[in-house]
Amino acid sequence: MxxxxxxxxxxxxxxxxxxxxxxxxxxxxxxxxxxxxxxxxxxxxxxxxxxxxxxxxxxxxxxxxxxxxxxxxxxxxxxxxxxxxxxxxxxxxxxxxxxxxxxxxxxxxxxxxxxxxxxxxxxxxxxxxxxxxxxxxxxxxxxxxxxxxxxxxxxxxxxxxxxxxxxxxxxxxxxxxxxxxxxxxxxxxxxxxxxxxxxxxxxxxxxxxxxxxxxxxxxxxxxxxxxxxxxxxxLVTGRPNLRVTHRSRPAEPAAKATGPRKPAQEEIDLILDKISRSGYESLSKEEKQKLFKASQQ
Structure with a gap:
């Protein structure tokens, strides 16, 4: 190549x-x-x-x-x-x-x-x-x-x-x-x-x-x-803007309409305990994202 x-x-x-x-x-x-x-x-x-x-x-x-x-x-x-x-x-x-x-x-x-x-x-x-x-x-x-x-x-x-x-x-x-x-x-x-x-x-x-x-x-x-x-x-690729249309469908349950679930305090405590034991580098990508979401609360 x-x-x-x-x-x-x-x-x-x-x-x-x-x-x-x-x-x-x-x-x-x-x-x-x-x-x-x-x-x-x-x-x-x-x-x-x-x-x-x-x-x-x-x-x-x-x-x-x-x-x-x-x-x-x-x-x-x-x-x-x-x-x-x-x-x-x-x-x-x-x-x-x-x-x-x-x-x-x-x-x-x-x-x-x-x-x-x-x-x-x-x-x-x-x-x-x-x-x-x-x-x-x-x-x-x-x-x-x-x-x-x-x-x-x-x-x-x-x-x-x-x-x-x-x-x-x-x-x-x-x-x-x-x-x-x-x-x-x-x-x-x-x-x-x-x-x-x-x-x-x-x-x-x-x-x-x-x-x-x-x-x-x-x-x-x-x-x-x-x-x-x-x-x-x-502009460079020549791709047009995508337009999304929605068909009518039954209303979603209220729990789903609230957006992504924020991590519970128990999860955050476990992540913080892991950091104290093994350092931040030991966290998985999902754990890092949960920690960041918690900081926005």
Missing amino acids: SIVQDIRTAFSRRDNALNQLLLINVLVFVFLVLVKAILWLSGFQGYFGNVLRQFVLPSDLPSLVRHPWTVLSYAFTHEGFFHILFNLLNLYWFGALVREYLGDRRLVSLYILGGLVGGLVFVLAFNLLPTLRPYAVAGTPLLGASAAVTAIVMGAATLLPEYTFSLILVGPVRIKYIAAFTILISVIAINQGNPGGGIAHIGGAILGYFFIKQLQRGRDLGRPVQAVGDWVGR
Whole structure:
């Protein structure tokens, strides 16, 4: 099977959101690397800046008005190898956790909203704060998936603060401390040469926290993203909207009309006992879903 066919297969699956996000980042990175190499070999390396400008988020408002799509494209754009490597590793580790517990659609929503909010905070800070105005005048851009990935890290930490990762040379660390360290690094970056990145990370972290808190209260902030994604999917595939008609039938019993059954307190107590004995990782997918439903009561 060819590489192109593998890519098509990856995007044709509906339950493959994490791999699709990873793949989009890799494809954009490879495209820019190839373009840069071709321009350098042909002696037109000076034009690479014009190409890159179509992907990165500008801090000055006139450029942003001319390139409005960059409010999202920047979150899939990397130049340095280690920049994309660390972002994709974090996306894979924490994204797998969010996907397992909340599903593919909410993982994508968290990534997209984290990127949008991070970019918005970046633009506002550079244009409203006097200390950062010189960066906006100079046209300092923002690129990288860090804000979107930080939203996923914070979302995972808000959802499962006691979940433990085993880090190389460190050992087991609870995810809430990983998130706190990520925020600390972002704050340090603000006055250590990368104010745009640090501010965008904090914006993404704030979104990740509120996304999960609102979800636990029964409000899904990602529904607009999902609606746009469904519309784009229908546009690309050419599939029409499905219309469902209902035939008259006897009324359902009242117990069925109340929606999915919420777990009883006895079930939750058993799940919590299991966590205290064996840790959160020992729970099955069904037990995790029951625990989440209980948090919405």
